[in-house]
Amino acid sequence: MEEPTPHPLIVARITAGMTMEELVSGIRAAAGSRGLRSGVDEARVRKWQRGTRPSEESQVYIAEALGWPADIVRADDWPNWLPRTADGVVPLGPHSFVPALREALRTAMDRRTFFTISGTALASLAAEWAAGPANALAQAHQGKPVGEDLVAFLEHTTQQLAGLATEQRQHTATLLDAQLSTVTDLLEHGRYTPALGLRLHTLAASLSQTIAWHRFDQGRHTHASQHWIAALHNAHATGDHDLGAGLLSDLAYQAAWRSDHTTAAHILHHALTRAQHPAARCLLQLRLARTLAAQGERHSALRALAAAEQHLNDAGTDRPAWCAWVSEADLAVDSGQALLDLGDTGRAHQLITEGEHLLPPARDKTRGVFLAYRAASHLDLKEPEPAAAAATQSLLLARRIGAPRCVKLIDDLLPRFQPYRNVRGVPELLQLADEDRVLAA
Template identity: 80%
Template sequence: MEETARHPLVLARLALGMTMEEFVSGIRDAAARRGLRSGTDEARVRKWQRGVRPSEESQIYIAEALGWPADIVRADDWPNWIPLTADGVIPFGPHSSVYALREALRTAMERRTFMTIPGTALAALAADWAAGPATALARARDGKPVDEDFVALLETTGQRLGGLATEERQHAPALLDACLSTVTDLLTHGHCTPAVGLRLHTLAASLAQTVAWHRFDQGRHTHASQYWIAGLHNARAAKDHDMGAGLLGDLAYQAAWRHDHTTAVHILNHALTRANNPAARCLLQLRLARALAAQGDRSERRTVLRALAAAEQHLSDAGTDRPAWCAWVSEADLAVDSGQALLDLGDTGRAHQLITEGEHLLPTARDKTRGVFLAYRAASYLDLKEPEAAAAAASQSLLLARRIGAPRCISLIDGLLPRFQPYSRTQGVSEFLQLAVV
């Protein structure tokens, strides 16, 4: 009965608040729209839930009955193509860490993105995370024992793939996906000791975060969200509060990138309730300051400055014992993010100074971040009405982004192009505009 209750068909139907009777009726209606008749009844649905595979035609009817387009169906991958939620957010529960991973992997296989996860759902998930675990983590009782040496191999592989420089990492997505899929299979079907299970959940969270940033850099936002959510579930299963806070911080960063600063602020406030490591808190406070400043409410100036001051204090308190996902946070990030927040508050002179200082402090190993910082510097020069300097910084950012394969940097520069148009005849700007269209 437990496996039946956990079947994706059951989960998807319940997520939509759909009764069995309504579901069966929806299948029959899908057939009727094609001038056909379906003999599906509740008994047949229960057989599907117990492992009987529906025909491809029936799977198409199932998709439409659940409100999804027919082209979501991959008949040879039943039932893994079935979405498990109505809004893309898996709620926390004893099996949710595996469900969330499966949902992320399923979403990544879709040829197109037809669902955007609402900010309200993300904020609610953050609030649920902040409230603490409500249920015990389920453990697989069947399956082959998971070998610790194999787990160690996966951990080493994940660490090396995640630590690649951007220029090399652009060639690694398939390897990362395969590694995460393997970890998911072990969590789903393997029998592990509590200690090994903890390591697998920790590894799943780390891999999901790395894959999410790949998807985000490529502009595949729904896919990125699903991986960050999957990472959050597994960080929670591993009882790693700092990692969970960091994954919420990533979701907040994405919300701010998409100009949903209200959602970003809500998520970050929840994340800060359970983050302990000073480097983690520094990063979260910087993102909170950026999100608050970007809301455009000058009355929040004091709140922004308090967040920046807290970030500075946390960075000074941070030693070498840092989580891997925020080990890179440095004076360079503090300077640039502070400058960007001040830029949104209208303090362009000080903002430009900080952004320039931060870019110079950045080590050569972080070229993708350098590209982003250069784009920020170009924006600050435009605010100062210095188009020649802005064009020089934007050109550097664009050339760097193209060399290392950093689409997000290119997107930032593309967003600045309309601001360069009034200066199209200015020395350096025309050359930059020509470079941008190549």
């Protein structure tokens, strides 16, 4: 039988570096600042830690005593709104998968983000993952039994949501959140066999990864990071090193997107130590090449591109689901983008154009990103008219499928179009971008 997970109030207090006495004093001080007197003592706090729900006022005092603003409190969701970390990263451990999921779900419910996760914390998590053994799968709890039919239903509906056409996925955020919350509750409170536990962890990892990409596309970076971290904990629990490496590469991709290439490179190097499948290693090497090229490390970037090409040739068709999409199109475009950063403009443009044409219709969001890359490569070649055409196509596609990340890529290119305001297609592009900004406001 698995040891019980510590109550979130205990975790939050320890994370805040507070003794029980200091927490009680903080709660009384929060009440006193309102001209009220709290009768809370250590015995009352222990009752809360054993399952008694504090009043809404007491929950506000708890939040303030822990150093968090009152509007983080969701009184009807006690104790799940409590923060479980100081820096947003739950350490890997034998019982860390539920706290990591709860942290992701809690952060997603915040009205605003109170912290950003540092590159140092993410690199440390990657190093911890690379060095440590996989966790044992969760054993049965003394809760209500979880049946195979329910797990199969959750797997099927999750697969259906993930398989919707790109433009329909923008409407599924609430459904995905509900699915993940249900799976988290089952992992924490359900009674299940090891085989069902494996499926629940795998499902939690898949859902968290999907939600992370949604949040990332919306520019909600802390929320995305938390969900990738939660997915990593659950992949780690199953011993799936390739999936764990892929989730770390997603965090690295996000870091590179935010121009933190040092963090991206650290994470990717750790991820490569345990990734085995050629398709997984191809994706990792492509992302490593991109971040090395952005740092101007030409020889290392070219070596990573060569390794990615070899791994893709070795990958075959039997691939993990999470990286089954990696293709010649991705190799071409990412190679081109790396070469663009290294100054090889002509070859870069050729590869980006080839890759964009190779992309299957089902990957519309990726097509929008690739079109933005093609627009940038045209600008580097001083070809504003085809650049405007590609950028316009990307913006229209992003508007249709609800992809703010594509819009951001084009917004970043707009200053480079200003010298070409009289070139055919450029005025229309600038007007379309203005319309998008008005709609966003």
